[in-house]
Amino acid sequence: MLVSCRVPGVWWECKHEFNPGQSMTPHSSRILLVDDELTLLELLGDYLRERGHDVVTAENGAGALDLYNSELPDLVLLDLKLPDVSGLDVLRHITSRDEETAMIVISGVGSLDDVIEALRRGAWDFLVKPFINLELVMHSVEKALEKRRLRQENRLYREHLEEEVQRRTRELRQEILARKRIEEDLRRSEMRYRELSLTDELTGLYNARHFFRQVQAEVERAQRYNSPLSLCVLDIDHFKEYNDAYGHLCGDSVLSELGRVIQKLIRDSDSAYRYGGEEFIIVLPATNREEAARVAERIRCSFHEHAFFPRPGTEVHVTISLGVTSLVPGESVSDFVDRADQNMYAAKKCGRNTTVCR
Structure with missing residues (x-):
């Protein structure tokens, strides 16, 4: 079939056999065609579609930018x-977003200054209207797509090479990292062992052995x-009776x-200890009696x-008695601890579920 046509901005003559639905190119690409000449848009769009491309068209810059953002064309x-x-503004927007979008600018005769500026801003090629032969347009399109x-x-x-370099670098680091992990595991094991030797497994608080070392250090710091x-x-309160009534597992809970509760309500600078049996002690640095x-x-x-539920349907609320005191300048650790202990026993004598502070 021989086709020739003359419309504003385009004159072309091309001999080709047109078979609807047959792609003329091995790979279909999405092309955005932007021109304010509607006839050119239609004819050039049809020409590119016949060659297997997916073509979207815009008559102005705003429409072009909208279509570019939604369609993400190849060219x-x-x-x-x-x-x-x-x-040029449309060109600047597109090239600033994606340098891999192929850009071909179209200008009229006598607009070479604009073409030069477009090429400087990132256009890949240019075409001058009116088009003498659409096969020249197709050649420019195919060259840009290639x-x-x-x-x-x-x-x-490049990305593959970078990934390969990173992979090989990771392999080289593996031996060092493995050695560091072993050293870290050993360090953690030592810390864990030390922690187990200092803490009470049931409550998660420090044990009495650690208390006596820590309280001595805190007393010396406070005095200094x-x-x-x-x-x-x-x-x-009444913990033995609770154990006897419901068993030691319920008592452990x-x-x-x-x-x-203690860990939740004390500060990071405070420390809490299971002093023995059902007795606990809290050290509060930089804290006055009130x-x-x-x-x-x-x-x-x-x-x-x-609320505790030692048996189905049985709700029990357990109470505690507390004794609070503050360090007196010059006193010994044993006197300090003994006074707090005596205040706790005073709370028991006051009816339990209370705090005595003196």
Whole structure:
């Protein structure tokens, strides 16, 4: 079939056999065609579609940008003279977003300055209207698409090389990292062993052995810097009766819950210990007696609010008695601890579920 046509902006003559649905190119690409001449859009769009490409068209710059953002075409054929915005502005927007989008600008005769500026801004090629032969247009399109394909292949190859370098670098580091992991595991094992030797497994608090070392250090620090230091001793009320009534497993759950409540309500600078059996002790650095009493009351109330269910349908609220005191300048550690312990026993004598602070 021989086709010739003359329309504003395009004159072309091309001999080809047209078989509807048959692709004229081995790979279909998405092309955005931008021109304010509707007849050119229609004819050039049909010409590119006949060669297997997916073509979308826009009559102005705003429409072109909308289509570009939604369709992400492989190639853009862009007229530099548009009715609303400059084609150069459209070009700048697209090239700043994706350098791999093929850009061919279209200009009229006598607009070479615009073409030069477009090439400087990232256009890949240019075409001058009116078109003498659409096969020249097709040649430019195919060349641009091939360039895009090569750019993508080069990028993928570079990415592959980078991944390969990173993979081999990781392999070289594996031996060092493995050695570091072994050393770290050993260090953690040592820390874990040390922690187990200092903590009570049931409550997660420190044990009595660690308390005596720590309280001595805190007393010395408080005396050196003349800062307050307080102790809180607490004991679970009627714990033996609870154990006898419901068993030691239920009793262990009471001890564990009290340890959780204490850890939740004390500061990071404070430390808590299972002193023995159902008795606990809290060391509160830089804390005066009144502040320590408030902490003790929060612990007492929070623990009393917790409901235990040692048997189905049996709800029990367990109470604690607490004794609070502060360090007196010059006194010994044993006197300090003994006074807090005596205050706890005073709380028991006051009816339990209370705090004595003196």
